[in-house]
Amino acid sequence: MPSVLTDDPPVLTAVVLGTTVLCTALRFVIPGLLPAVRRNPDALAAGEWWRLVTPLFVQADPWWATLTVFVGIAIVGVAVERLYGRRDWLLLYFGGGLVGELVGYAWQPNGSGASVAGAGLLGGLCVWLLWRGKSLPLRVRIWGVVWLLVGVVLAALHDIHGPPLCFGACLGALLLFLEN
DSSP: OOTTOOOSOOHHHHHHHHHHHHHHHHHHHSTTHHHHHSBOHHHHHTTOGGGGTGGGGOOOSOHHHHHHHHHHHHHHHHHHHHHHOHHHHHHHHHHHHHHHHHHHHHHOOSBOOSHHHHHHHHHHHHHHHHHTGGGSOHHHHHHHHHHHHHHHHHHHTTOTTHHHHHHHHHHHHHHHHHHO
């Protein structure tokens, strides 16, 4: 088991998810919020560098897709925070999010959402399942392989979730390797 396995409350998952829920709710109250923070190549080219990160905090999807993203981040985020620790959680979440936003500017230039950051967490969890989850049943560990393959397929199809999932897996492997 990793040395960082902890039962501490998943503070980062709660704070980042709570912030994202709040900002997403505010987009319905403040009409100019979403256009001010979403991916926008022209605004980025004009020097609005914060648009590499701010899209992670506002979901522009329909309510059912937003709910799915939030539940996924809650479940995966809690697991990753407990398995990797808070510092590595931040690296996986925001590293995956940044990769997803950079790829998003190339493949889906206008948009926003936390799902790409969640994909970074998922990649880290997949690697943990394969590397450290040997005591878990095969039916649990196999999901690490399945989701990594999904990440590769998504990247090949130019879906912006594939590269951050693959990045999260690579970063997660590096973090686990450095922990030894």
